[in-house]
Amino acid sequence: QLQLVxxxxxxVQPRGSLRLSCTTFGFSLDNYNIAWFRQAPGKEREGxxxxxxTGYWRNYVDSVKGRFTISRxxxxxxxxxxxxxxxxxxxxxxxxxxSTVQTMCLMTYLTDFESWGLGTQVTVSx
Numbered sequence: 345q346l347q348l349v350x351x352x353x354x355x356v357q358p359r360g361s362l363r364l365s366c367t368t369f370g371f372s373l374d375n376y377n378i379a380w381f382r383q384a385p386g387k388e389r390e391g392x393x394x395x396x397x398t399g400y401w402r403n404y405v406d407s408v409k410g411r412f413t414i415s416r417x418x419x420x421x422x423x424x425x426x427x428x429x430x431x432x433x434x435x436x437x438x439x440x441x442x443s444t445v446q447t448m449c450l451m452t453y454l455t456d457f458e459s460w461g462l463g464t465q466v467t468v469s470x
Contacts, residue, residue, distance in 0.1 A: 345458070345459045346368065346369075346370060346371050346376075346442055346458075346459040347368065347369040347370060347459075348366055348367070348368050348369075348440050348441070348442065348459060348460065348461035349366070349367050349368075349369070349461055349462075350364060350365070350366050350438060350439065350440055350461045350462065350463055350464040351364070351365050351367070351464055352364040352365050352464060353438060353464030353465045353466045353467075354465075354466070354467070355467045355469065356430055356466070356467070356468055357468070357469070357470050358430060358431060358432060358468055358469075358470055359429055359430065360430050360468070361426070361427060361428045361429075361430065362427045362430065362466060363424055363425070363426050363427070364380070364424065364425040364427065364438055364464060364466070365422055365423070365424055366378065366380070366422065366423045366424075366425075366440030366461060367420075367421060367422045368421045368422070368423075368442075369421070372418070372421075373397070373416055373418050373421055373422075373423065374397055374418055375397055375444070376397050376442040376443065376444055377394060377395070377396050377397050377401075377442065377443040377444070377446070377447075377449045378394070378395055378397075378416070378423045378440060378441070378442050378443075379391055379392070379393065379394035379395070379440065379441050379442075379443065379449065379451055379457065380392040380393045380394075380414065380423075380425045380438055380439070380440055381438070381439045381440075381441060381451070381454070381457075382434075382436035382437065382438045382439070382466075383436055383437050383439070383463075384433075384435060384436040384437075387436075389439070389454060390405060390451075391403075391405055391451020391452070392404070392405055392408055392412065392425070392438070392451075393405070393408065393412055393413075393414035393425060394414070394449035394450070394451050395414045395415070395416050395423060395449065396447065396448070396449035398447070399416070401447070401448050401449040402414055402449070403448075403449050403450065403451065405451070407433075408427075408434075411427065411428050411429045411430075412425060412426065412427050412428070413425070413426040413428075414426075423440060425438070427466070430466075430468045431468060432468045432469060433468075434466060434468050435466060435467050435468050435469070436466060437463040437464065437465050437466075438463060438464050438465075438466055439460055439461055439462075439463045440460070440461045441457035441458075441459060441460045441461070442457060442458060442459045443456045443457045443458060444458065445457075445458075
């Protein structure tokens with residue numbers, strides 16, 4: 345498995361911003377789709393944003409469109425998730441994951457993603 349390390353989580357007030365980082369080791373991001381998922385207490389893990397290996401596809405779950413932006417810095421082997429206008433319902437553990445299975449960077453099936461980080465906690469609360 346590949347190694348991925350998330351960072352940047354924390355406590356933020358509603359309408360605030362955070363930037364998450366996913367740093368990868370031992371492989372080139374240009375060869376993998378990479379996505380952010382999140383899991384809130386008592387809920388299933390859901391895909392948030394995905395950046396395809398070609399850079400052509402950048403997909404978002406509807407609930408974060410217009411607020412979150414995924415980006416990639418291949419030179420730093422890092423993928424970012426800029427989160428703006430945060431809401432309490434964004435509270436979750438955020439994970440990054442890689443996939444080689446499909447080209448469109450869909451996040452429908454967790455089993456399409458082979459390697460996962462350990463996650464970083466994001467809490468949105470006043």
